[in-house]
Amino acid sequence: MIRLTQYSHGGGCGCKIAPEKLQQILHQVPLDLGNDRLLVGAGTSDDAAVYLLNPDQALVLTTDFFMPIVDDPVDFGRIAATNALSDVYAMGGTPILALTILGMPINKLPTEVIQAIMQGGAAVCQSAGIPLAGGHSIDSPEPIFGLVAAGIVHPQHLRQNSTAQVGDRLILTKPLGIGVMTTALKKEKLSPEAYREVLTVMTQLNRVGIQLGANPMVHAMTDVTGFGLLGHLLEVCRGSKVKAQITASKIPILSPARTLAAQGIFPGAAERNWNSYRDGVILALARPDWETLLLTDPQTSGGLLLAVAPEGVADILTLLAREGYEHATVIGECKTGTPGIEVQ
Numbered sequence: 001m002i003r004l005t006q007y008s009h010g011g012g013c014g015c016k017i018a019p020e021k022l023q024q025i026l027h028q029v030p031l032d033l034g035n036d037r038l039l040v041g042a043g044t045s046d047d048a049a050v051y052l053l054n055p056d057q058a059l060v061l062t063t064d065f066f067m068p069i070v071d072d073p074v075d076f077g078r079i080a081a082t083n084a085l086s087d088v089y090a091m092g093g094t095p096i097l098a099l100t101i102l103g104m105p106i107n108k109l110p111t112e113v114i115q116a117i118m119q120g121g122a123a124v125c126q127s128a129g130i131p132l133a134g135g136h137s138i139d140s141p142e143p144i145f146g147l148v149a150a151g152i153v154h155p156q157h158l159r160q161n162s163t164a165q166v167g168d169r170l171i172l173t174k175p176l177g178i179g180v181m182t183t184a185l186k187k188e189k190l191s192p193e194a195y196r197e198v199l200t201v202m203t204q205l206n207r208v209g210i211q212l213g214a215n216p217m218v219h220a221m222t223d224v225t226g227f228g229l230l231g232h233l234l235e236v237c238r239g240s241k242v243k244a245q246i247t248a249s250k251i252p253i254l255s256p257a258r259t260l261a262a263q264g265i266f267p268g269a270a271e272r273n274w275n276s277y278r279d280g281v282i283l284a285l286a287r288p289d290w291e292t293l294l295l296t297d298p299q300t301s302g303g304l305l306l307a308v309a310p311e312g313v314a315d316i317l318t319l320l321a322r323e324g325y326e327h328a329t330v331i332g333e334c335k336t337g338t339p340g341i342e343v344q
Contacts, residue, residue: 002113004076005186007105008067008142018269019227020276039155040091044162044239047087047222050153058155060093065101065146069182069300070199073113077120077145079202083225083301084147085128089206090223090304092159092213093151098125100135103144117145128205157213161222161232162239164307168219168334170244171313173208173320174201174303175327176229176294177257179267184260194256201254202301208323209304215319217312222305228273228296230341232305234280237339240307244341246332248287253294261290261297269298280340295343303327307334 017025031042039058040050048062064084068076081098088095100121104114125132125147135148181198184190190198212218220240224232229251237244273296283292303325308316313330320328 002109003071004068004073004143005071007108018272018276019231039158040160044160045235046161047090048093050091050158052155056154058153058158060088060091060151060153061148062087063101063146063148065144066300067142067144070185073116074120075199077117077122078124079301080145081121081124081147082203082205084149085124086206086223086225086301088149088151089209090159090221091151091153092157092209092221093153094210095128095130095149095151097130097133097150099133099148100137101144101146101148102135102137103140103142104137105141105143106139109143117143121145121147124203124205128207153213159213159218159221160239161220161236164220164236164240164242164334165309166242166334166336167310168307169310169313169330170233170246170332170334171306171308171316171320171328172224172229172252172303172331173206173306173325173328174204174224175252175254176297176299176302177254177261178202178299178302179270179297180257180260180265180294181254182300183267184265187265189260189265190256197256198254204324206304208320208325211319212304212306212316215312215316217309217316218306219309220307224299224302224305226269226298226300228270228298229305230281230295231273231277233341234277236305236307237280237341240334241339242334243337243339244332245335245344246341247344248285248291248295250329250331251295252327252329257294257297261294262288264290266290266293267298270296273298282340282342284342284344
């Protein structure tokens with residue numbers, strides 16, 4: 001049996017360049033260039049670019065790809081495609097088509113394995129109701145798969161990561177712990193039952209983002225991926241100029257991930273994330289290092305993080321429960337103060 005994770009040095013959104021290093025790379029790179037139709041560009045580290053087509057339509061465009069996070073090729077394709085489409089949903093958009101990004105060590109992986117990866121991605125696109133309309137491929141030393149995803153959103157339904165308001169409640173729709181559990185998989189320390197549990201989370205489309213974007217009670221939205229909960233929340237705080245106060249005990253975490261984290265099983269990206277943005281986080285209570293690292297654990301195809309007006313929270317939680325997000329919960333709120341995060 002071929003184990004895809006043996007062909008890559010990292011996997012899933014844990015492959016991302018650390019936030020601090022990425023800022024150094026992008027420093028002084030000319031981005032956006034002042035285009036009036038560019039509604040969302042690179043300035044706030046949002047999930048996708050958004051370009052105004054006409055008064056009623058804006059194009060949402062994003063790309064996401066990574067190396068294998070699991071060994072099964074169909075599952076890898078499904079996870080990568082679900083993760084890429086999440087960026088469109090996180091903007092309140094409806095996907096309309098996708099293109100494949102494919103890099104494979106052609107002389108190492110059998111053709112049928114590569115086909116299976118593609119089939120997994122195509123199945124997710126079919127589930128989302130969009131065509132997989134083409135793409136690009138290269139012969140690369142490590143396996144890479146992902147999508148370019150395009151969507152449409154009404155400008156009034158566009159949701160960004162930089163529009164949270166003081167008083168908003170913060171809701172997380174999926175549990176954390178994906179990076180921990182997939183690292184355990186690579187170390188052959190994850191049970192079949194735990195694998196099925198984390199796979200279910202990673203392959204759940206965030207299509208509820210379409211309904212959330214149309215709800216005026218949802219002020220801001222982003223998805224939680226490679227920079228972990230604290231990293232993506234910090235982007236919300238800095239872009240919105242608010243302070244977030246969250247309660248660690250309220251944050252949903254996959255049960256097996258807690259056990260594994262306490263044993264010291266973490267992807268290297270969890271610590272890289274923490275070192276990159278720890279200056280923006282206050283830990284109000286003493287806690288074991290592994291509990292903090294769960295909050296920086298890179299998520300692959302993670303949940304949506306919402307900033308919701310207090311009077312809309314009950315309806316949003318009801319919607320999320322109805323759509324199958326059983327772990328969705330309020331984890332904190334936005335307050336006045338220096339942009340940053342206080343973890344209680």
